[in-house]
Amino acid sequence: MESITANDIEEWLGSFEQAGAARKAWAVLRAILRLAYRKGVTDNDVTRREIRLPHLRRYEPRVLDACQVRRLLRGFYGHALEAWLLVSVCAGLRRCESVGIEWADLDLKRGTVTVKRSVQWVAGHETVTDPKTDLSRRTVALPRFAVKRLAQLKHGRSGRLVGDLNANQVAAHYLSWCRRMKLPCVPPRNLRHTFGTLAIAAGADISVVARQLGHSDIKTTARYYLKPDLSVLKSLQRAWERLIIGAA
Numbered sequence: 001m002e003s004i005t006a007n008d009i010e011e012w013l014g015s016f017e018q019a020g021a022a023r024k025a026w027a028v029l030r031a032i033l034r035l036a037y038r039k040g041v042t043d044n045d046v047t048r049r050e051i052r053l054p055h056l057r058r059y060e061p062r063v064l065d066a067c068q069v070r071r072l073l074r075g076f077y078g079h080a081l082e083a084w085l086l087v088s089v090c091a092g093l094r095r096c097e098s099v100g101i102e103w104a105d106l107d108l109k110r111g112t113v114t115v116k117r118s119v120q121w122v123a124g125h126e127t128v129t130d131p132k133t134d135l136s137r138r139t140v141a142l143p144r145f146a147v148k149r150l151a152q153l154k155h156g157r158s159g160r161l162v163g164d165l166n167a168n169q170v171a172a173h174y175l176s177w178c179r180r181m182k183l184p185c186v187p188p189r190n191l192r193h194t195f196g197t198l199a200i201a202a203g204a205d206i207s208v209v210a211r212q213l214g215h216s217d218i219k220t221t222a223r224y225y226l227k228p229d230l231s232v233l234k235s236l237q238r239a240w241e242r243l244i245i246g247a248a
Contacts, residue, residue: 001033001042006049019054026053061186061193068184069194075183081174083153083161087113088188090146092195092213095188096120097131099167103157107139111147114139115214121167136214196221 009026016022030047037045064072069089076082087106088098091113100119107114115138118129131137142150162170171188178185186194192213199209210221 001036002044004033004044004046006046006051009046010052013051013054016054022054026051061190063190063194063197064184064186066198069198072178072183072185075181076177079177081162081170081177083150084170085174085191086146086150087142087161088191089195090143091140092192092199092209093140094118094132094136094192094214095167095171097136097214098188098191099160099162099165099170100128101161102159103154103161106150106154108147108151108154111142111144112139113142119167126166131214133214133216135211135216138211138214140212 009029013022013026016025033042033047034045036042037047073085073089076085079085084098084101087093087101088095093101093115096118097115100117101113101115105114105116106112115131115136118131118136120127120129165173174188175185177183196209196213199212200206206221207218210218213221215221
């Protein structure tokens with residue numbers, strides 16, 4: 001440990017194929033080196049020096065536009081996963097949240113759905129936990145067309161919207177039906193990204209979108225969902241033009 005230098009670490013990190021893996025490896029190594037320094041195993045605390053980490057590319061999730069969402073929802077009309085899809089794409093839920101939604105979590109008189117649990121498939125077993133954060137345990141609104149359709153679908157049903165399917169089975173059935181019916185499709189987790197992106201593009205306040213998504217930090221919402229399309233940018237310029245010309 002005494003001979004480890006910042007250059008050695010940077011060269012080692014550069015050998016990783018993925019920047020994310022390199023950063024995780026550095027976090028583990030840094031913890032080991034700092035513990036060794038605190039325990040007196042080494043006098044060389046190389047972690048105090050600046051380490052240049054591999055550049056992490058910004059995650060750009062693929063999302064659907066409004067017309068594609070409309071086609072997708074129509075394509076799942078009457079399908080066993082229709083209720084799950086409605087809640088997923090219209091409420092911006094995380095995949096683990098949407099799979100855990102039960103019919104009892106829907107308040108169709110108020111037009112809301114309450115997130116109470118997170119359901120994941122880990123090492124061949126289903127795991128049910130509390131939502132990711134305190135803000136993830138939330139009650140969010142649904143659009144009127146979704147509320148109306150969910151009311152038609154409910155009719156005495158109980159249990160989960162997805163029935164006995166686990167998260168992996170839901171994803172497989174969803175993707176299979178999209179391919180079979182040639183529907184516009186993104187991975188299940190990107191349905192949440194689709195909601196957030198379209199909500200902001202439609203003019204919703206970013207802080208309200210953050211609350212709907214259950215983000216604890218509005219910066220997360222801005223980083224992943226604040227991507228105005230060209231039509232929004234043109235509207236901005238028209239407003240700017242009116243302001244400047246009007247000032248004259």
